[in-house]
Amino acid sequence: MITPEAVLAALGTVNDPDLHRDLVTLGMIEDVAVDGGRVRFTLVLTTSACPLKGQIEDDCRAAVTRIAGVTDIAIKTTSRVRKPKDPSADRKALEGVGHVIAVGSGKGGVGKSTVAANLAIALARTGANVGLLDCDIYGPNLPRMLGAQRQPYQKDGRIVPLEAHGIRFMSMGLLVESGEAVVWRGPMLHGAIKSFLGDVDWSGCDYLLVDLPPGTGDVQLSLIQQTVVTGAVVVTTPSTVAIEDSVKAIRMFDKLSVPVLGVIENMSYFVCDQCDKRHDIFSSGDAQARALALGLPFLGALPLESAVRLGGDTGAPVVAADPDGATSLAFRAIAGHLAQRISIITLGSVSASA
Ligand SMILES: Nc1ncnc2c1ncn2[C@@H]1O[C@H](COP(=O)(O)OP(=O)(O)OP(=O)(O)O)[C@@H](O)[C@H]1O
Ligand SMILES: [Mg+2]
Incomplete structure (x- = not known):
């Protein structure tokens, strides 16, 4: 039986091409769901303007396909711009602005x-x-x-x-x-x-x-x-x-x-x-x-x-x-x-x- 953990382990082998770290560690995979051979998950990109979107989706698909028994993969791709860490205590980050x-x-x-x-x-x-x-x-x-x-x-x-x-x-x-x-x-x-x-x-x-x-x-x-x-x-x-x-x-x-x-x-x-x-x-x-x-x-x-x-x-x-x-x-x-x-x-x- 395919488990969400197995899906996460597979996606943990996919690196973000820019950041050279895996997507799971980077918090870019959410809502993993498995129904028999069907796997669904959300890929949360760091920007809606990501030029590598297609490549990352293909890499995810290839990694999950390697799990035995997978018949269908549905990826929902969204984006969430992450805020930087405030490098200095005296500068105030703008409320509500990425x-x-x-x-x-x-x-x-x-x-x-x-x-x-x-x-x-x-x-x-x-x-x-x-x-x-x-x-x-x-x-x-x-x-x-x-x-x-x-x-x-x-x-x-x-x-x-x-x-x-x-x-x-x-x-x-x-x-x-x-x-x-x-x-x-x-x-x-x-x-x-x-x-x-x-x-x-x-x-x-x-x-x-x-x-x-x-x-x-x-x-x-x-x-x-x-x-x-x-x-x-x-x-x-x-x-x-x-x-x-x-x-x-x-x-x-x-x-x-x-x-x-x-x-x-x-x-x-x-x-x-x-x-x-x-x-x-x-x-x-x-x-x-x-x-x-x-x-x-x-x-x-x-x-x-x-x-x-x-x-x-x-x-x-x-x-x-x-x-x-x-x-x-x-x-x-x-x-x-x-x-x-x-x-x-x-x-x-x-x-x-x-
Ligand atoms: N790639 C371009 N092709 C043609 N015209 C351009 C191009 N880029 C800017 N311009 C024109 O050059 C002029 C100066 O551009 P702009 O006002 O954007 O420069 P700026 O660096 O903001 O100027 P300032 O230093 O005064 O703020 C404008 O008339 C603008 O339309
Ligand atoms: Mg100007």
Whole structure:
């Protein structure tokens, strides 16, 4: 007779390809049920954006098939984003939020906001609950990029973020008159970020992406001091000056003990819509080489494409407007890698401290 223990023992031989530990130890197998030769269980992935979902399911199926007498296997695959362990007692984890992910760069204009918006939408399309916080207090671009510029309202004493393209978002741009400049000093910035984190209802978010202003200044420091940031994504273009500046951003995150989840090379190349030829306008691949030299994962490259700029200008980011186009697929692949890195860091720290 087949027992649930035998099924668990079989699944205990299947390793998560990223974490190199077995699925049972990692707590990814639940609700094992056996009825004669029929075996059912739930596979709980660490993210709905897991690019290895198919491979893990196949490995589970192969392991259970090896038990004598099994005639039928039904796997229910779900996901539950695990929270990181708080590395520091003085930083407070955001209530109800799985992971805070900072999107930064050394240099301005490399596409942080564009990348943050499209990655957020790509993650949401996998079924994750995603928030996007525009921490560019002086130059908030996300309301335009997401095509939503209403004033948010309050409910039960908390600010309700706006919704657009399947994500929730909040920005200073929603609170000031369009076109008006914000002139605030350090302590006021700190207060604004505190309010964006604490007074806005982000509950239920698996991922809260934070779009940072360029550089290594007050906003970055303030965010990291006030909450637990799971990790940072660094966006760069392949030019030497942008990469040099991105190394400064990487050092800042290192100093503040925020793991760098990976580097993204934006505007990596241009594909001519007339001749379909790929042109390396900057120096495609340099960011990848530098990331690898620094021992950091490279999350992917994105083309320079007018549809991306147009999407941002018209409030319809390319991943929402054309989800299956080549550029959107590149964004979606990067979102998958990012989610994978978050799972590795989180489960790595959980099992290291277990
Ligand atoms: N891959 C791309 N292809 C074409 N245009 C792009 C691409 N990425 C970004 N852009 C455009 O480049 C401009 C700058 O992008 P974005 O505002 O996202 O950069 P940023 O790094 O957030 O800038 P800042 O440092 O000012 O916050 C925008 O007009 C945007 O639409
Ligand atoms: Mg920006």
